[in-house]
Amino acid sequence: xxxxxxxxxxxxxxxxxxxxxxxxxxxxxxxxxxxxxxxxxxxxxxxxxxxxxxxxxxxxxxxxxxxxxxxxxxxxxxxxxxxxxxxxxxxxxxxxxxxxxxxxxxxxxxxxxxxxxxxxxxxxxxxxxxxxx
Amino acid sequence: xxxxxxxxxxxxxxxxxxxxxxxxxxxxxxxxxxxxxxxxxxxxxxxxxxxxxxxxxxxxxxxxxxxxxxxxxxxxxxxxxxxxxxxxxxxxxxxxxxxxxxxxxxxxxxxxxxxxxxxxxxxxxxxxxxxxx
DNA sequence: TCATATTTGCAATTTTGTTGCATTTGTTTA
DNA sequence: TAAACAAATGCAACAAAATTGCAAATATGA
Ligand SMILES: [Mn+2]
Ligand SMILES: [Mn+2]
Ligand SMILES: [Zn+2]
Ligand SMILES: [Zn+2]
Numbered sequence: 001x002x003x004x005x006x007x008x009x010x011x012x013x014x015x016x017x018x019x020x021x022x023x024x025x026x027x028x029x030x031x032x033x034x035x036x037x038x039x040x041x042x043x044x045x046x047x048x049x050x051x052x053x054x055x056x057x058x059x060x061x062x063x064x065x066x067x068x069x070x071x072x073x074x075x076x077x078x079x080x081x082x083x084x085x086x087x088x089x090x091x092x093x094x095x096x097x098x099x100x101x102x103x104x105x106x107x108x109x110x111x112x113x114x115x116x117x118x119x120x121x122x123x124x125x126x127x128x129x130x131x132x133x
Numbered sequence: 134x135x136x137x138x139x140x141x142x143x144x145x146x147x148x149x150x151x152x153x154x155x156x157x158x159x160x161x162x163x164x165x166x167x168x169x170x171x172x173x174x175x176x177x178x179x180x181x182x183x184x185x186x187x188x189x190x191x192x193x194x195x196x197x198x199x200x201x202x203x204x205x206x207x208x209x210x211x212x213x214x215x216x217x218x219x220x221x222x223x224x225x226x227x228x229x230x231x232x233x234x235x236x237x238x239x240x241x242x243x244x245x246x247x248x249x250x251x252x253x254x255x256x257x258x259x260x261x262x263x264x265x266x
Numbered sequence: 267t268c269a270t271a272t273t274t275g276c277a278a279t280t281t282t283g284t285t286g287c288a289t290t291t292g293t294t295t296a
Numbered sequence: 297t298a299a300a301c302a303a304a305t306g307c308a309a310c311a312a313a314a315t316t317g318c319a320a321a322t323a324t325g326a
Binding site (some may be wrong): 062063065066067068069071090092095103105109111113115116117118119120121122123124125126127128129130133 | 195196198199200201202203204223225228236238242244246248249250251252253254255256257258259260261262263266
Protein backbone atom coordinates (compact mmCIF):
# COMPACT_ATOMS: atom_id res chain seq x y z
CA UNK A 1 0.00 0.00 0.00
CA UNK A 2 1.29 3.41 -1.01
CA UNK A 3 0.84 5.11 2.35
CA UNK A 4 3.01 2.47 3.98
CA UNK A 5 5.72 3.02 1.42
CA UNK A 6 5.80 6.74 2.19
CA UNK A 7 5.84 6.13 5.92
CA UNK A 8 8.65 3.64 5.53
CA UNK A 9 10.74 6.37 3.99
CA UNK A 10 9.72 8.88 6.67
CA UNK A 11 7.91 11.33 4.48
CA UNK A 12 4.38 12.57 4.86
CA UNK A 13 1.42 10.87 3.29
CA UNK A 14 -0.28 13.36 0.99
CA UNK A 15 -2.90 12.98 -1.73
CA UNK A 16 -0.50 14.13 -4.40
CA UNK A 17 2.19 11.62 -3.48
CA UNK A 18 -0.35 8.83 -3.31
CA UNK A 19 -1.59 9.82 -6.73
CA UNK A 20 1.91 9.77 -8.22
CA UNK A 21 2.62 6.37 -6.71
CA UNK A 22 -0.64 5.03 -8.06
CA UNK A 23 0.43 5.99 -11.57
CA UNK A 24 3.64 4.04 -11.11
CA UNK A 25 1.83 1.05 -9.74
CA UNK A 26 -0.64 0.97 -12.58
CA UNK A 27 2.04 0.06 -15.13
CA UNK A 28 4.70 -2.58 -15.59
CA UNK A 29 7.09 -0.37 -17.49
CA UNK A 30 9.06 2.72 -16.65
CA UNK A 31 7.50 6.16 -17.02
CA UNK A 32 8.73 9.30 -18.69
CA UNK A 33 7.97 12.68 -17.18
CA UNK A 34 5.16 13.20 -19.65
CA UNK A 35 3.78 9.72 -18.99
CA UNK A 36 3.55 10.79 -15.38
CA UNK A 37 2.00 14.13 -16.23
CA UNK A 38 -0.74 12.60 -18.29
CA UNK A 39 -1.26 9.86 -15.72
CA UNK A 40 -1.80 12.30 -12.91
CA UNK A 41 -4.41 14.45 -14.54
CA UNK A 42 -4.45 17.99 -13.19
CA UNK A 43 -1.37 18.95 -11.31
CA UNK A 44 1.05 21.69 -10.46
CA UNK A 45 4.33 21.20 -12.24
CA UNK A 46 6.44 22.53 -9.38
CA UNK A 47 4.91 20.07 -6.99
CA UNK A 48 5.53 17.25 -9.42
CA UNK A 49 9.20 18.21 -9.82
CA UNK A 50 9.59 18.36 -6.08
CA UNK A 51 7.82 15.08 -5.59
CA UNK A 52 10.09 13.37 -8.09
CA UNK A 53 13.14 14.84 -6.44
CA UNK A 54 12.00 13.62 -3.04
CA UNK A 55 11.21 10.14 -4.34
CA UNK A 56 14.63 9.92 -5.99
CA UNK A 57 16.39 11.12 -2.85
CA UNK A 58 14.57 8.69 -0.62
CA UNK A 59 15.08 5.69 -2.85
CA UNK A 60 11.42 5.30 -3.78
CA UNK A 61 12.03 5.62 -7.50
CA UNK A 62 15.11 5.49 -9.73
CA UNK A 63 15.96 7.16 -13.02
CA UNK A 64 16.68 5.25 -16.18
CA UNK A 65 18.74 7.01 -18.82
CA UNK A 66 19.04 5.40 -22.22
CA UNK A 67 20.79 6.26 -25.46
CA UNK A 68 18.71 8.62 -27.55
CA UNK A 69 18.06 10.97 -24.66
CA UNK A 70 15.41 8.69 -23.29
CA UNK A 71 14.74 9.41 -19.65
CA UNK A 72 12.35 7.38 -17.56
CA UNK A 73 11.57 6.55 -13.98
CA UNK A 74 10.58 3.39 -12.19
CA UNK A 75 9.80 2.24 -8.68
CA UNK A 76 12.71 0.87 -6.70
CA UNK A 77 12.42 -2.50 -5.14
CA UNK A 78 12.42 -2.82 -1.36
CA UNK A 79 15.72 -1.99 0.15
CA UNK A 80 16.60 1.28 -1.52
CA UNK A 81 16.96 4.34 0.62
CA UNK A 82 18.73 7.69 0.67
CA UNK A 83 22.11 6.08 1.09
CA UNK A 84 21.77 2.85 -0.80
CA UNK A 85 20.38 3.05 -4.28
CA UNK A 86 21.65 -0.01 -6.07
CA UNK A 87 19.80 -2.11 -8.59
CA UNK A 88 21.02 -5.41 -9.80
CA UNK A 89 18.79 -5.48 -12.80
CA UNK A 90 18.92 -4.61 -16.45
CA UNK A 91 17.08 -1.86 -18.26
CA UNK A 92 15.62 -2.82 -21.57
CA UNK A 93 14.20 -0.36 -24.05
CA UNK A 94 12.02 -1.65 -26.86
CA UNK A 95 12.61 0.11 -30.16
CA UNK A 96 9.19 -0.98 -31.30
CA UNK A 97 6.80 -0.01 -28.49
CA UNK A 98 9.18 2.47 -26.84
CA UNK A 99 8.52 0.97 -23.46
CA UNK A 100 11.30 0.51 -20.95
CA UNK A 101 11.44 -2.38 -18.52
CA UNK A 102 13.40 -3.29 -15.42
CA UNK A 103 14.42 -6.92 -15.77
CA UNK A 104 16.05 -9.10 -13.15
CA UNK A 105 18.88 -11.24 -14.38
CA UNK A 106 19.66 -14.73 -13.20
CA UNK A 107 23.32 -13.77 -13.07
CA UNK A 108 24.57 -10.22 -13.02
CA UNK A 109 27.78 -9.79 -15.02
CA UNK A 110 31.00 -9.19 -13.13
CA UNK A 111 33.52 -6.82 -14.62
CA UNK A 112 37.04 -6.23 -13.43
CA UNK A 113 39.06 -3.29 -14.68
CA UNK A 114 42.65 -2.92 -13.71
CA UNK A 115 43.17 0.23 -11.67
CA UNK A 116 39.49 1.07 -11.42
CA UNK A 117 37.40 0.43 -8.37
CA UNK A 118 33.99 -0.43 -9.74
CA UNK A 119 31.24 0.18 -7.20
CA UNK A 120 28.23 -0.29 -9.40
CA UNK A 121 27.33 -1.49 -12.85
CA UNK A 122 24.29 -0.56 -14.90
CA UNK A 123 23.32 -2.42 -18.01
CA UNK A 124 21.17 -0.92 -20.71
CA UNK A 125 19.83 -3.02 -23.52
CA UNK A 126 17.89 -2.16 -26.63
CA UNK A 127 15.98 -4.23 -29.09
CA UNK A 128 12.56 -5.77 -29.38
CA UNK A 129 10.63 -6.81 -26.32
CA UNK A 130 8.67 -9.92 -25.48
CA UNK A 131 5.34 -8.36 -26.39
CA UNK A 132 6.47 -6.94 -29.71
CA UNK A 133 8.74 -9.77 -30.85
CA UNK B 134 43.33 15.64 -38.30
CA UNK B 135 39.92 17.20 -37.69
CA UNK B 136 39.30 18.38 -41.24
CA UNK B 137 39.76 14.83 -42.52
CA UNK B 138 37.27 13.56 -39.99
CA UNK B 139 34.65 16.01 -41.20
CA UNK B 140 35.32 15.19 -44.82
CA UNK B 141 35.06 11.50 -44.12
CA UNK B 142 31.55 12.07 -42.88
CA UNK B 143 30.70 14.28 -45.84
CA UNK B 144 30.08 17.48 -43.99
CA UNK B 145 31.76 20.82 -44.57
CA UNK B 146 34.90 21.90 -42.86
CA UNK B 147 34.17 25.05 -40.91
CA UNK B 148 36.09 26.89 -38.20
CA UNK B 149 33.38 26.27 -35.66
CA UNK B 150 33.34 22.52 -36.21
CA UNK B 151 37.10 22.38 -36.09
CA UNK B 152 37.00 24.26 -32.82
CA UNK B 153 34.46 21.90 -31.31
CA UNK B 154 36.48 18.87 -32.38
CA UNK B 155 39.62 20.40 -30.91
CA UNK B 156 37.92 20.64 -27.54
CA UNK B 157 37.07 16.96 -27.72
CA UNK B 158 40.58 16.04 -28.75
CA UNK B 159 42.17 18.03 -25.96
CA UNK B 160 40.73 15.74 -23.31
CA UNK B 161 40.75 12.04 -22.55
CA UNK B 162 37.37 12.05 -20.90
CA UNK B 163 33.83 12.72 -22.03
CA UNK B 164 32.43 16.24 -22.06
CA UNK B 165 29.22 17.70 -20.74
CA UNK B 166 27.47 20.46 -22.64
CA UNK B 167 28.88 23.06 -20.29
CA UNK B 168 32.37 21.56 -20.57
CA UNK B 169 32.04 22.13 -24.27
CA UNK B 170 30.68 25.63 -23.85
CA UNK B 171 33.55 26.72 -21.66
CA UNK B 172 36.05 24.95 -23.89
CA UNK B 173 34.92 26.75 -27.00
CA UNK B 174 35.09 30.27 -25.65
CA UNK B 175 32.72 32.63 -27.43
CA UNK B 176 30.04 30.93 -29.42
CA UNK B 177 26.47 31.05 -30.58
CA UNK B 178 24.33 28.61 -28.72
CA UNK B 179 22.16 27.73 -31.69
CA UNK B 180 25.19 26.83 -33.76
CA UNK B 181 26.52 24.65 -30.97
CA UNK B 182 23.23 22.79 -30.64
CA UNK B 183 23.15 22.24 -34.37
CA UNK B 184 26.76 21.12 -34.47
CA UNK B 185 26.16 18.59 -31.73
CA UNK B 186 23.09 17.28 -33.51
CA UNK B 187 25.02 16.90 -36.75
CA UNK B 188 27.94 15.17 -35.05
CA UNK B 189 25.56 12.74 -33.33
CA UNK B 190 23.71 12.05 -36.56
CA UNK B 191 26.87 11.42 -38.51
CA UNK B 192 28.47 9.18 -35.93
CA UNK B 193 31.24 11.59 -35.02
CA UNK B 194 30.31 11.75 -31.36
CA UNK B 195 28.09 9.67 -29.09
CA UNK B 196 26.09 10.49 -26.00
CA UNK B 197 26.74 8.95 -22.64
CA UNK B 198 23.91 8.88 -20.15
CA UNK B 199 24.67 7.89 -16.60
CA UNK B 200 22.66 7.52 -13.42
CA UNK B 201 22.27 10.82 -11.65
CA UNK B 202 21.21 12.71 -14.74
CA UNK B 203 24.75 12.85 -15.98
CA UNK B 204 24.91 13.52 -19.68
CA UNK B 205 28.17 13.65 -21.58
CA UNK B 206 29.51 13.32 -25.06
CA UNK B 207 32.59 11.66 -26.49
CA UNK B 208 34.19 11.08 -29.85
CA UNK B 209 33.25 7.87 -31.60
CA UNK B 210 35.95 5.58 -32.76
CA UNK B 211 36.44 4.99 -36.47
CA UNK B 212 33.65 3.08 -38.00
CA UNK B 213 30.60 4.88 -36.70
CA UNK B 214 28.32 6.56 -39.20
CA UNK B 215 24.72 7.65 -39.60
CA UNK B 216 23.48 4.09 -39.77
CA UNK B 217 25.87 2.25 -37.53
CA UNK B 218 26.43 3.73 -34.13
CA UNK B 219 27.52 0.87 -31.94
CA UNK B 220 30.18 0.93 -29.28
CA UNK B 221 31.58 -2.12 -27.69
CA UNK B 222 33.07 -0.31 -24.78
CA UNK B 223 32.17 0.54 -21.25
CA UNK B 224 31.44 3.94 -19.77
CA UNK B 225 32.97 4.62 -16.42
CA UNK B 226 32.06 7.56 -14.25
CA UNK B 227 34.35 8.46 -11.37
CA UNK B 228 32.48 9.56 -8.25
CA UNK B 229 35.58 11.37 -7.08
CA UNK B 230 36.72 13.50 -10.04
CA UNK B 231 33.36 13.37 -11.87
CA UNK B 232 35.08 12.47 -15.12
CA UNK B 233 33.61 9.95 -17.48
CA UNK B 234 35.73 7.62 -19.59
CA UNK B 235 35.17 5.31 -22.54
CA UNK B 236 37.00 2.10 -21.81
CA UNK B 237 37.55 -0.83 -24.14
CA UNK B 238 36.97 -4.22 -22.63
CA UNK B 239 38.92 -7.34 -23.47
CA UNK B 240 35.63 -9.23 -23.58
CA UNK B 241 32.25 -7.62 -23.91
CA UNK B 242 29.61 -9.42 -21.85
CA UNK B 243 26.96 -11.41 -23.65
CA UNK B 244 23.45 -11.38 -22.28
CA UNK B 245 20.58 -13.58 -23.34
CA UNK B 246 17.03 -12.82 -22.27
CA UNK B 247 14.28 -15.23 -23.07
CA UNK B 248 11.72 -13.66 -25.40
CA UNK B 249 13.71 -10.47 -25.89
CA UNK B 250 15.71 -9.72 -28.99
CA UNK B 251 18.67 -7.74 -27.72
CA UNK B 252 20.23 -5.63 -30.44
CA UNK B 253 22.64 -3.60 -28.38
CA UNK B 254 24.04 -3.47 -24.88
CA UNK B 255 25.52 -0.52 -23.07
CA UNK B 256 27.39 -0.83 -19.84
CA UNK B 257 27.82 1.99 -17.38
CA UNK B 258 30.04 1.67 -14.37
CA UNK B 259 30.61 3.93 -11.40
CA UNK B 260 33.28 4.05 -8.78
CA UNK B 261 36.78 5.46 -8.42
CA UNK B 262 39.03 5.84 -11.42
CA UNK B 263 42.66 4.99 -11.98
CA UNK B 264 43.80 8.55 -11.34
CA UNK B 265 41.83 9.04 -8.15
CA UNK B 266 42.19 5.56 -6.69
C1' DT C 267 -7.24 19.88 19.65
C1' DC C 268 -2.95 22.39 19.30
C1' DA C 269 1.70 23.41 17.81
C1' DT C 270 4.80 22.98 14.35
C1' DA C 271 7.43 21.39 10.56
C1' DT C 272 6.40 19.84 6.02
C1' DT C 273 4.20 20.28 1.80
C1' DT C 274 1.67 22.63 -1.57
C1' DG C 275 0.35 26.07 -5.12
C1' DC C 276 1.10 30.30 -7.33
C1' DA C 277 3.85 34.06 -9.48
C1' DA C 278 8.06 35.48 -11.09
C1' DT C 279 12.28 34.38 -13.05
C1' DT C 280 15.88 31.83 -15.20
C1' DT C 281 17.68 28.41 -18.07
C1' DT C 282 17.47 25.56 -21.95
C1' DG C 283 16.15 24.47 -26.44
C1' DT C 284 13.72 25.65 -31.08
C1' DT C 285 12.33 28.11 -35.34
C1' DG C 286 12.59 31.25 -39.22
C1' DC C 287 15.26 33.91 -41.99
C1' DA C 288 18.86 36.82 -44.05
C1' DT C 289 23.77 36.63 -44.63
C1' DT C 290 28.01 34.32 -45.10
C1' DT C 291 30.92 30.60 -46.34
C1' DG C 292 32.73 26.07 -48.28
C1' DT C 293 32.88 23.17 -52.14
C1' DT C 294 32.11 21.87 -56.79
C1' DT C 295 32.28 22.82 -61.60
C1' DA C 296 33.46 25.02 -65.66
C1' DT D 297 40.03 31.17 -60.33
C1' DA D 298 35.39 32.84 -60.80
C1' DA D 299 30.80 31.83 -60.60
C1' DA D 300 26.98 29.00 -58.79
C1' DC D 301 24.77 26.96 -55.23
C1' DA D 302 23.89 24.27 -51.28
C1' DA D 303 25.22 24.20 -46.56
C1' DA D 304 26.23 26.49 -42.42
C1' DT D 305 26.09 30.43 -39.41
C1' DG D 306 24.33 34.17 -36.43
C1' DC D 307 20.70 36.82 -34.79
C1' DA D 308 16.07 37.72 -33.05
C1' DA D 309 11.99 35.95 -31.51
C1' DC D 310 9.75 32.34 -29.38
C1' DA D 311 8.63 28.27 -26.66
C1' DA D 312 9.38 24.90 -23.28
C1' DA D 313 11.39 23.25 -19.10
C1' DA D 314 13.12 23.98 -14.65
C1' DT D 315 14.04 26.81 -10.40
C1' DT D 316 13.15 30.05 -6.56
C1' DG D 317 10.74 32.55 -2.96
C1' DC D 318 6.93 32.89 -0.28
C1' DA D 319 2.32 32.66 1.77
C1' DA D 320 -1.34 29.42 2.65
C1' DA D 321 -2.69 24.82 3.62
C1' DT D 322 -2.13 20.41 5.77
C1' DA D 323 -0.08 16.10 8.01
C1' DT D 324 1.67 14.45 12.18
C1' DG D 325 2.89 13.91 16.99
C1' DA D 326 2.03 15.59 21.50
MN1 LIG E 1 15.12 -0.31 -12.95
MN1 LIG F 1 31.98 5.92 -25.28
ZN1 LIG G 1 7.97 -3.60 -27.24
ZN1 LIG H 1 38.52 10.08 -10.92
